[in-house]
Structures are given as C-alpha cells and as structure tokens.
Amino acid sequence: MGRADRYRWVAPVYDLVSGEPVYRRGRRLALGMLGLRPGERVLDVGCGTGLNHEGVRTAIGAGGRLVGLDSSPQMLARARARGLATELVQADAAAVDPVELVALAGGRFDAVLATYSLSLMPHWPAAWERVLAVAAPGARLAVVDMQRPVGRSVALDRLARAACALGGADIEAHPWTAVERDCDRVRSASAVGGHIQVRVGVRRSGPGS
Numbered sequence: 001m002g003r004a005d006r007y008r009w010v011a012p013v014y015d016l017v018s019g020e021p022v023y024r025r026g027r028r029l030a031l032g033m034l035g036l037r038p039g040e041r042v043l044d045v046g047c048g049t050g051l052n053h054e055g056v057r058t059a060i061g062a063g064g065r066l067v068g069l070d071s072s073p074q075m076l077a078r079a080r081a082r083g084l085a086t087e088l089v090q091a092d093a094a095a096v097d098p099v100e101l102v103a104l105a106g107g108r109f110d111a112v113l114a115t116y117s118l119s120l121m122p123h124w125p126a127a128w129e130r131v132l133a134v135a136a137p138g139a140r141l142a143v144v145d146m147q148r149p150v151g152r153s154v155a156l157d158r159l160a161r162a163a164c165a166l167g168g169a170d171i172e173a174h175p176w177t178a179v180e181r182d183c184d185r186v187r188s189a190s191a192v193g194g195h196i197q198v199r200v201g202v203r204r205s206g207p208g209s
Contacts, residue, residue, distance in 0.1 A: 024051070026144040026196040027115050029189045031055045033200040034140050039063045040110040043101065043134060045093050045127065046070055046117020050079030056113075057084040065105050069093055093117075094126035098133040108136035115144040118175035120168055128178045137205040141183055142198070143176040145169075149193040 031052070036042060036059035044052050047068035056066050065086040070076050076088050087104045089096065102108055112131050118124040135141060148171060176199035180186055183201025190197050 022192060023116060023196065025191040026198055027052055027055065029191065029196075029198045030113055030115060030142040030144045030200060031059065033187055033189065033198065034111050034113065034142050036060050036064075036111055041065045041105040041107060042067070043105070043109045043112045043131075044068045044085075045112060045114040045131060046120065047079055047085070047088070048072075048075045048117070050082045050084065052113060052115055053079065053082055053084040067101060067105050067109075069096060069101070093130065094121055094123040096130060098130050101130075101134050105134075109134050109139055110136060111140045111142070113142040113144070114175070115142075116146065116169070118143060118178075119145045119170050119173040124173060124175050125178070128175070128182075132182060132203065135203045137203060139203045140200060141179055141203055142200040143179050144196065144198050145173070145175050146171055146195055147174060147197055149195040 036056060038059075038061040040060045042056050042060060042064065044056065044066065047053070047070050050068060053066060053068065057064070060066065066084065068076070068079055068085045068088045069091060070079070070088075071090065071092050073090050076090055079085060080088055089101065089104065112135050114127075114131070118127060121127050131141060146169065174197075176197050179199035179201045182204055184204050186199060186201035188197070188199050
C-alpha cells in the first residue's frame with residue numbers, strides 16, 4: 001500500500017492510533033525549545049492532522065501566521081477541522097514551490113518545524129532544502145523524529161517499528177542531522193530511551209540568505 005492510500009484510510013482515526021501519548025513528548029520538547037513568540041510566522045512541514053497546531057497557535061497568538069504543509073488531503077481535512085492554521089497547503093514537501101509558501105505567510109518564516117514527518121519522505125533532503133529556502137535568516141528550525149531505542153529501552157523496539165510501519169517511516173533516516181549540519185546554536189533532546197530525537201537550531205546565514 002502506498003503512502004497516499006495508507007493515509008486515505010487511516011486519517012479519520014490517526015490521532016487515536018498514532019501513539020500520541022508517547023510521541024507528544026517530542027512535540028512538546030520542540031515547541032518549548034523553539035521559543036515561539038506572538039506574531040511570528042511558522043511553517044509546519046508534514047503537518048498531518050495538525051497535532052502541533054494548538055501549541056503553535058497558543059504561542060504565536062491571533063496575529064501570528066501558521067502554514068501547514070502536507071501531501072495528504074485526508075490528513076489536511078482533519079487539520080482544517082481544528083481551525084487553527086492560517087493556511088493549509090496540499091503539496092509534496094520535496095517539490096513545493098518555496099515562493100508560494102512565503103507568499104502565503106506574507107514573508108519568510110521565523111520558525112519551521114517538522115515532527116515525525118521527514119523520515120516519511122523518500123527524498124527528505126530535498127524537503128529540507130525547501131525549508132532552508134523559506135526560512136528567514138536567523139529563523140529557528142526544529143526536527144523531531146525517530147530512531148531505534150537504545151540502552152534499557154531497547155525493549156520498546158517493537159513499538160518503534162510499529163509506529164514507523166503505520167506511516168511508512170524510515171527509522172534509519174535520522175533527518176535531525178540536517179539541523180546539526182546547517183544550523184548554529186543547535187540544542188538537542190531525546191525521550192523514550194533515545195527513540196525520540198529532537199534538534200533545534202538557528203538557520204545559518206550565508207550567501208543569498
């Protein structure tokens with residue numbers, strides 16, 4: 001079953017079967033480390049049903065702009081029902097037009113987060129390049145994703161593999177390494193025996209930034 005077909009069927013119950021009591025830890029860590037402020041522009045890459053949106057909207061207030069990006073119309077329908085995003089865009093994060101995203105937000109983004117989404121994308125490095133293209137100089141970038149549990153938590157490996165199978169994620173992708181490579185002032189956190197990995201950094205300025 002392809003990813004599009006998988007989410008067509010799972011979207012209505014995704015919030016119940018996605019292991020959110022466990023995985024919300026990574027979302028909360030990332031939001032706290034991002035330090036979002038009222039009025040900021042935020043992009044949620046692979047936003048799914050909008051599980052990040054309440055926390056983001058609380059932080060940025062009514063004057064902030066929250067743009068959610070996802071390839072699944074069924075998942076976006078659930079996010080739309082929350083009524084918290086300024087804009088929701090159906091597109092492949094690895095192929096979306098950065099100019100379109102910046103226009104919807106009214107400017108380049110102050111913060112971008114990707115929670116448990118980049119590892120779902122076969123071409124996640126291309127999606128990351130678009131993140132860099134739409135992020136303002138000095139923007140904060142956050143990636144939350146999964147790896148195999150380590151140490152005493154290795155017994156949770158079955159849960160980890162089940163969570164990845166639900167969405168078709170590659171548990172060996174380790175997309176947070178892009179934050180370590182392309183950002184300054186990188187901070188890290190982990191949870192559930194290292195299964196959940198969080199990286200937050202400040203976009204490094206360079207030529208053309």
